[in-house]
Every structure is written in C-alpha cells, then in structure tokens.
Amino acid sequence: MKITDIETIYVRMQQIKTQCDSGQDALVIKVHTDEGITGLGEVDSSPMSAMGVINGPYSHSICCGLKDLLLGEDPFCTEYLWEKMFRRNVYVGHSGVLFHAISGIDMALWDIKGKKLGMPVWKLLGGGFHKKLPCYASVLFGDTPEKTYDEAARLRDLGFRAMKFGWGPMGKCAKNDEALVAQARKGAGDKVDLMVDAGLVWDAKTAIQRAEAFAAHNIFWLEEPLPAHDYEGYRRLSNATSVRIAAGEEEDSLEGYRRLITEGQVDVVQVDLTRCGGFTGAMKVASLAVDFNRPVANHGFSTYINVAAALHWLNSIPNAFIVEFVAQNGTDLRDMLTRQTIRAQDGFLQIPQEPGLGIDLNEEVISRLRVN
Numbered sequence: 001m002k003i004t005d006i007e008t009i010y011v012r013m014q015q016i017k018t019q020c021d022s023g024q025d026a027l028v029i030k031v032h033t034d035e036g037i038t039g040l041g042e043v044d045s046s047p048m049s050a051m052g053v054i055n056g057p058y059s060h061s062i063c064c065g066l067k068d069l070l071l072g073e074d075p076f077c078t079e080y081l082w083e084k085m086f087r088r089n090v091y092v093g094h095s096g097v098l099f100h101a102i103s104g105i106d107m108a109l110w111d112i113k114g115k116k117l118g119m120p121v122w123k124l125l126g127g128g129f130h131k132k133l134p135c136y137a138s139v140l141f142g143d144t145p146e147k148t149y150d151e152a153a154r155l156r157d158l159g160f161r162a163m164k165f166g167w168g169p170m171g172k173c174a175k176n177d178e179a180l181v182a183q184a185r186k187g188a189g190d191k192v193d194l195m196v197d198a199g200l201v202w203d204a205k206t207a208i209q210r211a212e213a214f215a216a217h218n219i220f221w222l223e224e225p226l227p228a229h230d231y232e233g234y235r236r237l238s239n240a241t242s243v244r245i246a247a248g249e250e251e252d253s254l255e256g257y258r259r260l261i262t263e264g265q266v267d268v269v270q271v272d273l274t275r276c277g278g279f280t281g282a283m284k285v286a287s288l289a290v291d292f293n294r295p296v297a298n299h300g301f302s303t304y305i306n307v308a309a310a311l312h313w314l315n316s317i318p319n320a321f322i323v324e325f326v327a328q329n330g331t332d333l334r335d336m337l338t339r340q341t342i343r344a345q346d347g348f349l350q351i352p353q354e355p356g357l358g359i360d361l362n363e364e365v366i367s368r369l370r371v372n
Contacts, residue, residue, distance in 0.1 A: 001116065003075050005032040006067040006105065006358060008051045012370040013333060023332040026303050027051065028361065029104035032077060037115050039108030040357060042305040043101035044094040046275035051372070053092060053101040063091040067103055068117065075112045082106055082280045099252035099277050106278025107309055107357070114356030120312060122359060125279065127316030132348040136162035137327035138301065141170055145183040145305060152187025161347035162220065163188055166197025178213045194218070195246070198225035204233035211241040221246040221268055229256070234264030244268055249299035252276050257285050261292050270324075272299040273309045285316040295321045304338045308352055308359045315351045323349055336365045 010076035012025040027050055029041035043050045056065035066085050073081055085102050092098040116119045131229065137160040142148035148165060155163045158212065165184050170177055181196055188194050196219050202210065207225040214222060221244040226233045238245045248270035251257050257276075260266055271288045273282050289296050296319050298310035307325065314320035325344055326334060335341060339360045352358035 001037070001075060001112075002034045003031060003073050004034050005072050006030070006054060006070060007032065008054050008372065009366060010051060010371040011333065011337065012047075012371050013369065018354070023302055023326065023334045024332055026337060027104065028366070029054075029108050029338070031070075031105060031108040031112060033112060035116075037112050039075065039110070039112035039115070040305060040359060040361065041104035041107030041111065041278065042274045042303060042309070043100050043104035044272060044300075044302045044306065045097055049097045050101040050104070053089075053097055053232070054105070062088055064088045064107060069103070072211035075109045076116075078106060078109050078113070078280055081109065082277065095253040095256060098279070100275050101311070103274050103276060103278040103281065106280050107273060107305075110279045111356040117139040117370065118355050120352055120354060121279065121309075122315040122351065125283065125312065125316035127312070129318065129320070130315050130351055132350050133311065133314055133320065133323050134161065134347055135323040135325040135344050135349045136160065136164050136193065137344070138164045138166070138324045139327055141165045141168035141180050141184075143169060143178040145176070148180050149183040149187040152184045156188050156192055158327070158344075159346050160192065160327070160344065162193035162195070163327075164195035164223070164324070165195055166223065167199035170196075170198055171201030174209070174213070175212060176220060181214050181217050181219065185219075187325060190218075193220040195221050195223060197223040200224055200227050200250075202226060204230070204236045207237050208240045209236065211243045211245075215241070215243050223270070226250070229259075231259050234260070234266055238265040238267065242357045246270055246297070249275070252281075254284050254288065254297055257288055261289065261294060267294070269294050269296045270299045271296055271313075272306070273313055274300075274302065274306050279309070279313060282313050283316070285312075286319060289335060290317075290319050295319050297322050300324050300328055304340065304342050305333050305357070305359055307342050307349075308340075308357045311351055312357065313350060325349060333369075336362060336369075338362055
C-alpha cells in the first residue's frame, strides 16, 4: 500500500463568534492510498498555517512540505514517517504548528492501518483497558454567575457526574471569579466533580490566591491558570495548594511535557492528539507521565474526530482516568461534521469498536462549509 495524496479540508461556520471555541472551524486531513482506503485526521490549530506546513513545496533538505515527503510511502510505517516529517522540517520549528500538522497526518495513518486490518486503533496500540470511560461535560462559563448556575443545573440534569467551566469572564476580578465558581457548584450540586479552567489569566501569586478561594467550593482541579510555559509559576502554585493543578493542552513536544511535569509539577497531564503529534506522539507523552506517576486526560474542544481519537488513545494507556466531552448548547461543527454522533450515557463514553477511528465525514456538510 502506498500514499497517493494528502488532502487538507478547511471548513468554517458562516458566522463566527468571538469567543474561545474551536468548534467553529476545523482542518480535516484525508490521507489517500492506492488501495482506495482513506484515513481521517484533524488538526486543532490555525488552519491556514497548518495547511501551509502540509502543502508547501520542497524548500531544502530540512524544510519540506509534509505532503511532498509522504507521497509514495507506506502508511503502515507510522514511527518512521513521524520521524521523517519532523527531522526534515527542523527549520520550521521543534514545536507549534509543525507538530499540529504532523498530528492530523499521523492520526489519519493510524486510521488507515485500522481499516486495512479490520481493527480499532486502540487494539493496534495494544490497548483494551476499558469498555467505557467516565467523561466530564466541558463548557464555557456563563456571562454571569447566574447564567453559570443555569448551565450547571442543565448539565446535572443530563446526568453528568463531572463538569468543567472555563474561560469567558473568568479573570476579571476576584469577587466575580469566586461568584462564578460558587454558582457553578450550587448548580451542579455536591455530588458532581467540578473543574475550573481559568484560561491563562493570572500570575503565580494570584493563582495561589484563587486556588485557596476555589478550594472552599471543592473543585476537582484548577486548569491552566498561568500563561503557557510558565513552568516556574506552575511549580510555585502546585507546591502552595492542595488543589489539583491540570495543564498540557498548550504543549506539543515531548520536551515541553517533560518540563511541565518535572519543573511545573502539575498533577494532571492534559494531551490533545490534534496538537501533540497524533497517536505516535501521544503514546510517548503517556509513557512519560507513567514514569512520574501522573494521570492523564485528553484535551478536546473541537470535533468528534478528536473525541474518537482520544477514546482510542485513552483505552491504550494505563494512566487514563477521564475524557473531556464538549457539552455546549447549540449546533456547531461538532454535531454536523461527522456522520456519527458521540453521546454520553450516565456520565460515560463507550469505547469505539469499529475499524480505524470508527468515524466518517458528513460529505454534504463538508461541501457546504469548505473554504479551500
């Protein structure tokens, strides 16, 4: 089997809200082969930037478009192809958009292997730890504490046993920050695990103060309160509070995750397969986390392609414990882009059993919303 084409598909909703929501556009990757098997992947990044990394022509030996590098290659050689894409692009960078672009391609290559062999990706990765995994409902904070209460109550009534609120108005002032968390807890009730995603808004000393205030509302973790790569700040925060500190979605390289764990001392390592190098990269991050006895969770606020990939990966590692599952109100790309719809049942997501990722595109939606 040989790779014959790598197709980049940029889709975008006709109306975009100015909020932190990566479910409004998407970069989908299709890897085509000479046997007619097509692999599917996703990149959660700046779509046009990642497209340039993939579709760009050969420049010189360590700056090559990824598509040009992979045409004619065997899609089963995922480790070799991952290294080839990285080593032949060291001028592009050792993290960032290069890793994001590699992620979507690597994901599609594993989808091809699963489809060819008639096996789900988690089985190819050596997994089988779970039949289902607990998930948490992931949403943005309401514009006001009162709206946050209403959303928490809605999610509680849907049967979620854990939920996370993030971004939005968080970070404006101490009084409003605590009111948001207090109302989220009130709406969720005492039996639900409550996570808070601060959205990179504070310095270390302010984050310590907020963690102390939020602890009174029994939060399960405080996520990304500091700017990305403030490893010293994360160390200070982690050592100063009993609240679990979660981070990792801004990381992509293995070195970045090593520093986050060893220098930042975070408690929960979050990994986004559409940014960290796909399955090949994510398995290395999980092994690193195991060495330091850290649990891992996925990050995913984009489409069901990402969710499906996360389920396969989390079922393949021993230190997985929960799945991020977007539960926003309203219709967006998440509910439109794929033919399959992933739904939580009693706070759990079922592990896919179909070959490959077990997910297919809704081609009518692709045709209607495709930009390129």
